[in-house]
Amino acid sequence: MSRKKVKLKFKKLHPDFELPKQATKGAAGLDMLAIIDQPIRVMPGKRVLVSLGCAVEIPEGFEVQVRPRSGLAAKEGITVLNSPGTIDADYRGECKAIIVNHNDEWYEIRPLDKICQWVVAEVPEVECELAEELSSTDRGAGGFGSTGR
Numbered sequence: 001m002s003r004k005k006v007k008l009k010f011k012k013l014h015p016d017f018e019l020p021k022q023a024t025k026g027a028a029g030l031d032m033l034a035i036i037d038q039p040i041r042v043m044p045g046k047r048v049l050v051s052l053g054c055a056v057e058i059p060e061g062f063e064v065q066v067r068p069r070s071g072l073a074a075k076e077g078i079t080v081l082n083s084p085g086t087i088d089a090d091y092r093g094e095c096k097a098i099i100v101n102h103n104d105e106w107y108e109i110r111p112l113d114k115i116c117q118w119v120v121a122e123v124p125e126v127e128c129e130l131a132e133e134l135s136s137t138d139r140g141a142g143g144f145g146s147t148g149r
Contacts (some may be wrong), residue, residue, distance in 0.1 A: 006120050010055035013094055016112065017053035024038070029067060029117030032097065040109045042101040047081050049096045050115055058089040058120070065119045066097050072114075077103030080116050089123075 010019060013035075017122050020030040034040075035053025053138060058064055073079045081098040097116040099108050107139035139146065 005061055006059060008059075008120070011055040011057075012053070012065065013055060014051070014053035016061065029119045030116045032066075032068070032116050032118055034109050034113045034115040035112060036109070036111050039111070042099060042107045042109060042131055044101055044104050047098055047100040048109070050099050050109060052095040052115075054095055055092055056087065056095055057092070060088065060089050061125075062089055062119060063087060063121055063123050065121055066119050069114060069117055077101060078107050078108055078109075084119070087118075087131060115124070 010017075017035050018033075019033055022029065023031055029146055032052050032124075034050050040050065057062065060143055066080055066083075067086065068079040068083055078099060078101055081100040085098060087095060096145065099115060118119040
């Protein structure tokens with residue numbers, strides 16, 4: 001089965017930036033590297049903005065979701081703070097990742113470390129309308145924790 005191809009155009013903002021790629025044929029995300037000139041020490045409970053060394057042109061109708069790398073999160077407690085972050089199709093500025101340290105010890109991000117992943121997702125155009133009533137469901141107004149453990 002073939003997957004739909006989406007083309008991202010990149011503008012190189014740092015000499016170390018190279019086009020990202022999917023690590024395996026079945027990978028959903030593009031591995032993104034920390035494009036920084038010197039290491040960044042992230043203290044426990046703190047967050048930092050990490051440059052990805054590029055700007056990107058995303059086709060209309062799509063977004064890029066900035067997501068954590070699962071191994072980094074599981075082993076080191078390092079993750080993307082607003083996960084998933086969103087890069088909108090009309091944004092043309094420098095791309096960065098908001099990285100947070102949930103570990104009890106400081107963590108050093110080194111130049112060219114794989115720091116996050118990007119997943120391209122289709123975004124529908126949304127039409128909003130006011131309504132006096134909403135359709136009923138089995139769940140109804142049951143909120144946080146209402147569907148069980």
